[in-house]
Structure formats: structure tokens, C-alpha cells
Amino acid sequence: MTTKGPEASDSGFTLASPPESDGAPDSLPRVDFSTFVISLATSALFHMGIAGDPEKGEPPPKNLVLARQTIDTLEMLAEKTQGNLGDQEAKLLKTVLYEIHMRFVEAGK
Numbered sequence: 001m002t003t004k005g006p007e008a009s010d011s012g013f014t015l016a017s018p019p020e021s022d023g024a025p026d027s028l029p030r031v032d033f034s035t036f037v038i039s040l041a042t043s044a045l046f047h048m049g050i051a052g053d054p055e056k057g058e059p060p061p062k063n064l065v066l067a068r069q070t071i072d073t074l075e076m077l078a079e080k081t082q083g084n085l086g087d088q089e090a091k092l093l094k095t096v097l098y099e100i101h102m103r104f105v106e107a108g109k
Contacts, residue, residue: 033085037074037089038096040073040074040077041096041099043070044067044070044071044100044103045103047060047063047064047066048103048107049062049107050103050107062107064104064107067104067107071100074093074100075097077093078093
């Protein structure tokens with residue numbers, strides 16, 4: 001099974017392509033470190049009222065307490081995995097934390 005992980009870019013983070021699933025129609029992609037980080041970042045954006053449900057077409061209500069808790073979780077993950085990540089994983093986590101911090105400051109205004 002070949003997977004391509006997320007790529008960090010100057011403008012933020014994007015997924016290059018989703019990891020492959022086991023082929024069953026209702027199966028989810030395999031979770032690796034990068035997809036876990038992206039999932040936490042998306043949760044933080046949701047709680048900041050930035051990333052909503054595309055079917056509803058409206059942003060979710062802000063809950064900055066939950067957003068902060070998710071950011072704290074990402075920071076703890078960065079601390080606990082320091083020195084144990086590949087170059088791409090470390091760059092992704094650093095980029096995600098930077099972007100999430102900047103958006104949290106904006107959301108708090």
C-alpha cells in the first residue's frame with residue numbers, strides 16, 4: 001500500500017492525497033501521524049468557527065475553549081514527539097501549529 005502524506009506549504013497545510021483505505025466501500029483511510037495532526041487541526045478550526053459543514057453552508061458557532069484545548073493537544077503532541085518524527089512530519093506539525101495559533105488570535109478578536 002502506497003500513501004502520500006500531507007504537505008506543508010507557505011500558505012498553510014493541504015493534503016496531497018488521502019491515504020488508501022482497505023478497499024471496502026464504507027472504510028475510512030488508514031490513520032497515520034499526519035492525518036491525525038490534520039484531524040486535530042480541523043477540529044480546532046471548527047471550534048474557532050472557521051471550518052464548518054459544507055452541506056449547511058454556514059460556519060459553526062465559536063467555542064474558543066474547545067479550540068484552545070485542541071491546540072494544547074497539538075502542542076503536547078509536538079513536545080512528546082520531539083526528535084522522533086521524520087522531516088515531513090515535523091515540518092507539518094510545526095506549520096499546523098503556527099497556522100492554528102494565528103487563526104486562534106484572529107478568532108479571539
